[in-house]
Amino acid sequence: MRQSQSEEIFLVPSIEPFKALRYNPRRVGSLARVVTSPYDVISPEGRQAYYRAHPQNFIRVVYGKSRDPYSEARTNLTRWTRAGILKRDEEPGLYPYEQEYRIRGKVHRRLGLIALVRLDSRVYPHERIFGGPKQDRLRLMRRVNASLDPIFGLVPDTHGGYRRLVQAVCRAKKPVASFRFQGVGHRLWRVTDPAWIGRFRKALRSKDLVIADGHHRFEAARAFRKEQKGKDPSPRPDAPYNFVMFYLSAVGADEPGLLPTHRLVKVTPPARMEIEWLREGIVEKRLKGQAKVIYTQDLEGAFEQVRSGRAQGVFVMQPPRLKDVLKRAKAGRRMPRKTTYFYPKLVSGLVGFPFGE
Numbered sequence: 001m002r003q004s005q006s007e008e009i010f011l012v013p014s015i016e017p018f019k020a021l022r023y024n025p026r027r028v029g030s031l032a033r034v035v036t037s038p039y040d041v042i043s044p045e046g047r048q049a050y051y052r053a054h055p056q057n058f059i060r061v062v063y064g065k066s067r068d069p070y071s072e073a074r075t076n077l078t079r080w081t082r083a084g085i086l087k088r089d090e091e092p093g094l095y096p097y098e099q100e101y102r103i104r105g106k107v108h109r110r111l112g113l114i115a116l117v118r119l120d121s122r123v124y125p126h127e128r129i130f131g132g133p134k135q136d137r138l139r140l141m142r143r144v145n146a147s148l149d150p151i152f153g154l155v156p157d158t159h160g161g162y163r164r165l166v167q168a169v170c171r172a173k174k175p176v177a178s179f180r181f182q183g184v185g186h187r188l189w190r191v192t193d194p195a196w197i198g199r200f201r202k203a204l205r206s207k208d209l210v211i212a213d214g215h216h217r218f219e220a221a222r223a224f225r226k227e228q229k230g231k232d233p234s235p236r237p238d239a240p241y242n243f244v245m246f247y248l249s250a251v252g253a254d255e256p257g258l259l260p261t262h263r264l265v266k267v268t269p270p271a272r273m274e275i276e277w278l279r280e281g282i283v284e285k286r287l288k289g290q291a292k293v294i295y296t297q298d299l300e301g302a303f304e305q306v307r308s309g310r311a312q313g314v315f316v317m318q319p320p321r322l323k324d325v326l327k328r329a330k331a332g333r334r335m336p337r338k339t340t341y342f343y344p345k346l347v348s349g350l351v352g353f354p355f356g357e
Contacts (some may be wrong), residue, residue: 015115015204016243017092017197020190021146021352025177027085028056032181035349038149038213039063040133056085058349062140062148070143077144088354093192094200095351096166097247100185101257101344108256110344111166112249113200114150114188114351117209119225119242123153124210126329128337129219137220147221147353150245151214152346154255155207156326162203163250169196177350184344188351204248210329212342218244240355247346255322257343261295262302263315295338 028034033054036042039062042050050059056076064072080086095114100107117123141147157163170189177188191197211218221244228241294311296302305311320340328335 014118014121015094015113015201015246015248016118017094017192018116018243018245018353019089019092020095020114021081021086021088021354022177023056023349024084024087027083028054031177031179031186031350034058035181035347036062037182038345038348040216041345056080061144062348070139073140074143077146086352089190091192093190094197096170096189096191097350098170098185098187099344099346100187102183103256103259103343106256110249110257111163111170112153112155112247113166114245114247115200116243116353117153117246117248119222119244122209123218124208124326124329124332125215125218126210126212126325126335127215127339128334129215130337133216134219134223137217138223141220141224142227145355147243147245147355149214149217149348150247150346150351151218151221152212152342153246153248154210154212154251154326155204155248156210157207157250158252160250160252162207163252165199165203166250181347182344186347186350208326208330209246209248210326212249212340213345240353243353245351245353251322253322255342258319258322258325259297259341259343260317260319261297261338261341262299262317263293263295297341297343 023031023034025031034057036050036057036059037046042059042063047059047063047065050057051065060076061073063069064076066072077086081088097112097114099110101110102108155162169191170187173189173191175187176190177186179186191200225241228239229235232239299314299316302311302314306314320335325335325340
């Protein structure tokens with residue numbers, strides 16, 4: 001990772017157990033009614049659907065619709081915690097997490113571990129970020145004083161040792177949560193045994209960690225840490241702001257859920273012949289200032305928009321190769337935004353990490 005002289009030197013990944021804040025199923029019923037997709041992939045229609053799904057749906061924390069969504073988030077977190085709708089685990093733990101999903105008729109299982117990762121650990125981003133989303137998540141973090149969603153991280157595991165370790169603990173214990181959400185199966189376990197925690201620390205000690213999803217939240221966490229250290233007269237290495245939640249997903253030679261993101265082009269052409277507009281407007285001017293580009297994974301839907309005249313073209317993309325993503329990340333070469341799309345997304349509202357007791 002390329003760094004200026006003023007930046008920290010990243011160390012090997014260092015993980016810690018934590019007391020997660022989780023929904024109380026006795027109060028909310030099925031978790032499928034209260035979790036959401038990540039905030040940045042929620043459409044306006046989806047946002048309304050989440051609000052209707054349950055009065056304590058997590059949308060009211062991660063993507064509120066009041067004039068002050070950050071205060072709304074804090075109010076809801078406080079109210080739900082006091083009412084026992086959200087409960088803090090009594091002792092620190094690590095959280096194995098499995099997603100079962102289907103692509104082109106074949107079932108796949110993604111397996112990993114949710115843990116705290118020190119923000120001075122060696123972490124490789126792979127996509128560029130924008131200031132607006134980073135500031136939005138930073139404002140939310142300041143207001144709620146918590147890390148609300150794990151960042152999706154990739155842990156190269158060519159020989160499968162890390163994955164087998166996660167599988168072993170999952171076979172030995174019953175999940176603390178199991179539900180289906182948007183066609184994907186989700187199962188969560190909790191590990192508090194110091195011996196198991198030690199094994200996970202050892203297994204991850206020499207691994208690289210590449211961000212798959214959550215770049216803006218990662219940068220927001222780093223900015224938050226810088227702010228808090230500046231306010232703290234005696235900063236401690238174990239201060240909560242030095243950590244952020246990560247889902248550490250084991251990946252082999254490929255990743256079935258690494259899908260392409262197509263570009264749907266919507267243009268208002270000038271009043272001249274279409275062939276002239278095609279040559280002069282698209283080829284020569286390269287759509288500068290004329291087009292709105294929409295990112296989508298729904299290729300058939302994109303074709304339908306072109307057929308109906310609601311869009312003028314679609315660029316069909318191939319998914320990037322996982323080895324190229326990992327190679328560029330380690331070399332410090334960030335790819336354009338929306339280069340990768342990892343399916344399925346992690347759900348929001350499964351586990352949270354409050355910085356205070």
